[in-house]
Amino acid sequence: MKICIVFDNRSFRPGFVSGWGFSAFLEPPGILFDTGSETKALLDNFSLFNISLEKIHSIFLSHFHWDHTGGLLGMLPLLQTPRVFLHSGFSSGFMVEIKRLRGEPVIIDRPQEIAPDIFSTGPLAGPVPEAGLIIKIKRQLALLTGCAHPGILEMVKETKRIFGQSPFLVLGGFHLLRTSHKKALSLACALREEGVQLAAPSHCTGEKALQAFADIFQDGFLEIGAGKVLKLEELS
Ligand SMILES: [Fe+2]
Ligand SMILES: [Fe+2]
Structure with a gap:
């Protein structure tokens, strides 16, 4: 399975548009994790990857923040089977909009498989409720986060509680913009002690925390940005 970063605060390859937000495409099975902050940049990056929109079978939304949902509504009319996995932390008005654009919202409020070997953790409580996406690969787990508002350590621990093992890879926004380098160092150490082997922080992680994760x-440490492709089989 490949993870293509289609939207991020940073651009990893020339030509790819960057912007505030996050989105990653999992192929196979064709699941889009979050949708960045706006449709045009998302679609431009999709075409740079040479990925046809027909390959998007469903969309998973981690949490109800504009920089993760902003690309969705403009994209829905272009999709063949616009099924959108989300949870009760999204407004009913947003779900009405999805339906109006012929999308099919599917509410998942507890850990559940959404495609073979791909699971939602269900929403974790936090300043903003957020669900992580878990990928099982060669008996190991990868955890994708949008902003990790409930806390990246808590999301790793919840993964361990649900699946009986910690993820070997954590990828996505870690929301540590206001965290000091020192605190981020101890958080990175705590993640390693939980069994995390690869860290791919991006989006709202913040410069000081990025450096701390690289240090530990x-x-x-995997550098992430729009245009990056990770082949999970090669990492596990
Ligand atoms: Fe975010
Ligand atoms: Fe967020």
Whole structure:
């Protein structure tokens, strides 16, 4: 399985548009994780990847923030089977909009498989309720986060509680913009102690925390940005 970063605060490859937000495409099975903050940049990056929109079978939304949902409504009319996995943390008005654009909202409020070997953790409580996406790969787990508002450590621990093992890879926004380098160092150490081997922080992680994760994870630190492709089989 490939994870293509289609929207991020940083651009990893020339030509790819960056912007505030996050989105990643999982292929196979064709699941879009979050949708960045706006449709045009998302679609431009999709075409740079040479990925046809027909390949998007469903969309998973982590939490109800504009920088993760902003690309959705403009994209829905272009999709063949616009099923949208979300949870009760989204407004009823947003769900009405999805239906108006012929999308099919599917509410998932507890851990559940949404495609073979791909699961939602269900929403974790936090300043903003947020669900993580879990990918099972060669008996290991990868955890994708939107902003990790409930806390990246808490999301890793919840993964362990649900599945009986910690993720070997965590990827996405860690929301540590106001966290000092020192605090981020101890958080990175705590994640390693939980069994996380690869850290791919992006989006709202913040410069100081990015440096702290690079310091602690060393070769296990993966630089992320729009245009990046991760082949999970090669990492696990
Ligand atoms: Fe965000
Ligand atoms: Fe957020």
